[in-house]
Amino acid sequence: MSFKDLQLNKPILKALAETGYQSPTLVQERTIPLVLAKKDVIASAQTGTGKTAAFALPILQLLFDHQDESKKTKKIRALIVSPTRELAIQIAQNFKTYSAYTNLKTIVIFGGASIDPQIDLLRKGVDIVIATPGRLLDLHKQDQINLDYIEILVLDEADLMLDMGFIDDVSKIERLCPEEKQVLLFSATMPYKVEQLANSILKSPERIEVTPTSSVAKNVSQVLYYVPKQHKIELCLHLLRNTIKGNILIFRRTKFGVEKLEQTLIKNGYKVESFHGDKTQSDRQAALNKFKHGEANILIATDVAARGIDIHELDAVINFDIPNVPETYVHRIGRTGRAEHYGNSYSFCSADEKTYIKSIQQLINLQIPVEEDHPYPLDPKAKPIIHTSKKTGSKHKKGRKGKGSKSKKKRWY
Missing domain, CATH: 3.40.50.300 (P-loop containing nucleotide triphosphate hydrolases)
Structure with a gap:
């Protein structure tokens, strides 16, 4: 299968050709048609399977019709929530690469950097925002970001957001978006709380599982x-x-x-x-x-x-x-x-x-080979070292008198 078979338009195909990608990965092949059909999707896929393009390409295609609006009248129509700055930056780079021959505008916002330049970019008009949860909520509190026109919400690396304690923030962000929207949730693993979140915000989602999380890379x-x-x-x-x-x-x-x-x-x-x-x-x-x-x-x-x-x-x-x-x-x-x-x-x-x-x-489901030939072997019977502090009390026995005073038998009376 080639990307042409996935009904993507010429400007997107041209940008893809320049990156050197010839054919879609499994997660892209399964996800892109569902996103283009405006279905909610839960995808279980690990980093390195090509999942960013699996949501970036169809989002760019769906928003393509809005692209000719003037910058000032642009509304944020797609929001991608990502747990870390590095992931957010990486996703934004992918969006910018794939949208090279469109007029769609993407920005990335995250904490740990000055908020003012990010506010300036938002004011200039933007179609797609990639954000970390904390900074996104800060901007919303300050009335600097409008989520009223979101058509597509992507929650990327949902299990990591759970590990980092962002799950409540993610629920809050979802409630700030319109009720009628398409939701795409990507997670490498599916812990119970991520399943709970998915059940509460996705409507009749299509499920995609690419390489179960327990399988380890063959190479x-x-x-x-x-x-x-x-x-x-x-x-x-x-x-x-x-x-x-x-x-x-x-x-x-x-x-x-x-x-x-x-x-x-x-x-x-x-x-x-x-x-x-x-x-x-x-x-x-x-x-x-x-x-x-x-x-x-x-x-x-x-x-x-x-x-x-x-x-x-x-x-x-x-x-x-x-x-x-x-x-x-x-x-x-x-x-x-x-x-x-x-x-x-x-x-x-x-x-x-x-x-x-x-x-x-x-x-x-694999016994990891053990290398015993090394200079620092562990005694097979070794128990974990538990560090306990030694009790340091007074060396004197309880009582008010020291040895010296007890040896002096003379009394004053």
């Missing part, structure tokens, strides 16, 4: 290292010196963990950048650019930050901390081995993370 080799928690950094250095080469993405659970590992690797002469939620937008973008342009070959990130990163030709993923949500493991290692490339994933499991590995293996 990724996985290996598991059991290692004491206190030796993970040494194991990481050992593997970087001897085994793992190329562009590497390392996942840590916390921002503190990211920074600690970054400092250690820099001291050992590695070119490293880091990426987490506390960094400003410009710092995050700079880190990503350095990694993409080869100025650093190691990027250390938390899961929330990494979900929006689009990196091609990633050689390896290291799970420095094992995720406690099994689906997160699938997302992480799916960052490598994309588009016919081969990739490797290395997971470091300490005694207290063994239950996480068990859940992951049940989900992916």
